[in-house]
Amino acid sequence: MAVCCEKQEQTIAELTRNLNRLIEMIRLNNHRKYGASGDSVSYPDGMEQLNFFNEVEAAARQGRPEPTFEEVTAKTPRKPKQKGKREQDFKDLKVTVIEHELPAEQQVCPVCDSPLHDMKVEVTKTLKLVPAHFEIEEHRRHVYTCRACEKTQSEGDKIPFVRADMPNLPIPGSFATPELIAGIINTKYTNAVPLARIEQEFDRMDSVRISRQNMSNWILHCAEEYFSRIYTHMRGTLLSKEVLHADETWTKVVQQNGRESKKKCYIWVYCSGAHDEPIIYYEFHESRASESAKEFLKDYTGYLHTDGYEVYHRLDPGITVVGCLAHIKRKFTDAIKALSPEEQKKTVCFKGQEYCDYLFHIEKKYKDAEPEERHKKRLALLKPVMDAFLSWLKETKPLTVPKSQAYEAVNYALNQWPYFENILLDGRLELTNNLVERSIRPFTIGRKNWVTMKTDRGAHDSSIVYSIVQTALANGLKVYEYLVYLLKQMPNTDFNRYPELIEKFVPWSKKLPANCYKTKE
Template sequence: MRIRLVMPDFFLYTLSMEKTVEKNDEHTIEYYKTRNEELEAKLKWYEEQFRLLQKQKYGASSEKTNEDQMSLPLFNEAEDVADSKVEEPTFDTITYKRKKTRKTREELMEDLPTERIDYEISPEEQVCSCCGEKTHKMSEEVRKELQVIPAQVKVVKHVRHVYACRHCEKEGIETPIVTAKMPSPAFPKSYASPSIVAYIMNQKYTEGLPLYRQESQLKYLGIHLSRQTLANWMVEGANRWLAKIYNRMREHLLQEEILHADETTLQVLREPGRSAESKSYMWLYRNGRDRPPNILFEYQRTRASKHPKKFLSDFNGYLHVDGYGGYDSIPNITLSGCWSHARRYFDEALKALPKGADQSRLTATKGLEYCNQLFAIERECLDKTPEKRYEIRLEHSQPILEAFSAWLKEQTPKVLPKSALGKAVKYCRKHWHKLIVFLEDGRLEIDNNRSERSIKPFVIGRKNFLFSNTPKGAESSAVIYSIVETAKENGLSPFEYLKYLFEQLPNIDTTNKEEIDQLLPWSPTIPLHCQSPK
């Protein structure tokens, strides 16, 4: 006998019965009751996933909490803990108002170079039409315009003059020859200049413009360069010169006490022994707040834990991470969890609930409210010193965490483990030892959003150029992204800074760490023309 359960058109399940259910067979009835409950739970899970996908595809991407959603009587009451005999920890409700200030057009243009064009009346015409007397300037009428100067290309000939002595040529045995000094080129025996390589790098790694589109653009400027040539310049510039800055940045990074880490996928077409569809990974490591930004990308074939373990082998301190377990086995490191991820699970649980699921909605909303209160406290102490922030967290955040922990234990047996709400509760309990680490040091952050913001430009660029051809190209991209993103966060213009590096690096002792330090993005000796307009 075959029974077909009619489900929504996105889900169809067929159950085969091998035996006939006898009315008085209690064991068989109990079996099918249990089986029916399993199928209903599975159906609810699929429906949750469908609603969540619909929200992700068509709904707003913001995770901002609706104020009306939180205005429930439930949150005006004292929180219940597992043991009613234990005194309830209290916490303050912190309100936060953000002042939005928008700059005027004048303020936005005040740092741009300005050219003045005066329109005057000739001296002969400066005569009053009424009485014939000489006129004077009464006022000025000013009109401002923004002018764009498109990219221009020219050939620069570096002519090195050589000098000799005519007297010695005629009378002497030897003729001294003196050659004028000339800066060493970054790319010998090549038409590539520091400016064109910096321009192409900036277009690809800052603006996300693939090389094949740059190839077309250069043709309109009168330059016929193949994308293979452009790619060779990228690899050569990264491996020969920028890697020296990258390696020194890494040495500085591993001396920090607090770091952030994240990773994302990358497709590399020509990896030995792997198909073109295989996923590779771009790892990101960076330092925390109140430090000159230092951001490093590293390409690896897999997401295995051996990669961060090797990269961070000389690091000893706190590491902000997400929920990925690959960081758990790194020695001498204390992991600090991400509350944004914890909050996101409760937010998704709310979005996945069907209409009428009142109790589950109250539960998910309550979990979300705990997270919101923690973030409200962080906003309040954002501009405080680490010492003051540490004290505020102990006074306000710790009681919330204690109540939240008790609430999570109470909800664990009540929610379906595989439901969206069950996953939210499970995530918090599983990573609780990492989620409370931010209480230990006022310099720590409540989330890992800093690394997510830093890796986002790579994710956006990946959508434009989709893949890397070879592992060598992926490694070069990691180096260039590291230089560009660190330069941006230190207030530098990526193009001007890259151009400056290609001009300076061939003419210094690159084995001298002090000289390399003078070229790092946060160095005070970087010239003003490399600074971005404010």
């Protein structure tokens, strides 16, 4: 009888755990669908964030004089309004001056009929939007010949023809100008507008009918003929860096190898570290398998920021993988979101959340420091908290219910710890992988609009264009002006004889014209 009761109690306990786990999953899914996004949580009453750490040693300033009573009780003055901000914002814009003057016959004093003189000018500045419109460029290339040769040449002899110089257009035989192609690329890849909507907008603007097929062909041609040279140079430059970030996201390709597919493929994104010139590199692969990362990183040695994806942990020994605190925190945040308000007050995940927040809090204090100084500060301030966090994780794991959200959060943090603690090796490293996640977001936003890619070729060429556009944005360039510059200059540059000239066209080049930058230097 006792054995039967014990088995019933075990069964009830197991069913209760399963029920609680299902309730957690339902609450978490509901929050993901209907709740606010983000990793921040509201702490219950009576629980102050960071309340279990003593900041006395970190905040103390030895020898600093005590504040006076007047300093303590004085009201904080309001920040004065910045003067000349509008002029600063408008300083690079074209100005059209419109004079408003009295006709000569009206420049008479209304009191004594004497002539009036121009005393001053009242200036009112307004901002005007000029919608995009189409214009025709008609290139008239003059061809010259010799009248004397025409008279003296025998029958069958060739008469010389000399043509005036004319710059090469981006696409031979096409009416597409650099400005038109750059506008289409900027609208699609910077503003995430599908080609179908661009086609409709052109028709509404000036009844210009350019099919999406034409636009797609122009983009593919420019990507393969011109942008691919910059893309290849970007890859070599990126792999020469000592700090990289990596992430990946899915996409769907409708046709593969000439057949209907709709297979889920992946865009892998790599970017340089925060202390190097910004380089963002998109690469298309048919899968999320480890071969994709291994092929790109086969000759790389250095630090690699990643999320918890296991593929990155199986790379060559010369690569030091650096974990992400944001992903560790997210697990604790999800566990908190999955619980009711009453249960939140009792969960251990608040402490895990607090540890993560405090690490961010410490890091923020020296975020502008040089790498060497940041490294020293981390060893002095960050490492003790990390050691305490690790001890807490080891102590807490046996106390949590297996397969629960809290257990998964603690277990995930322990599994990622060997990679996360590498943050202490170099001051150039970051606590999170957010740099590349922000770089991948423009693609995911665009994916919501265009949903799928048609072919592998299109996906590959889109990766090239995304790399150029996003790297240009990261370097403070005006994408449209930069693309116009590329499409005017690259078709007229002999890269076969002078391959080194590619360096003047990369987005971080110091030789770009001033109009390519958002603000003139």
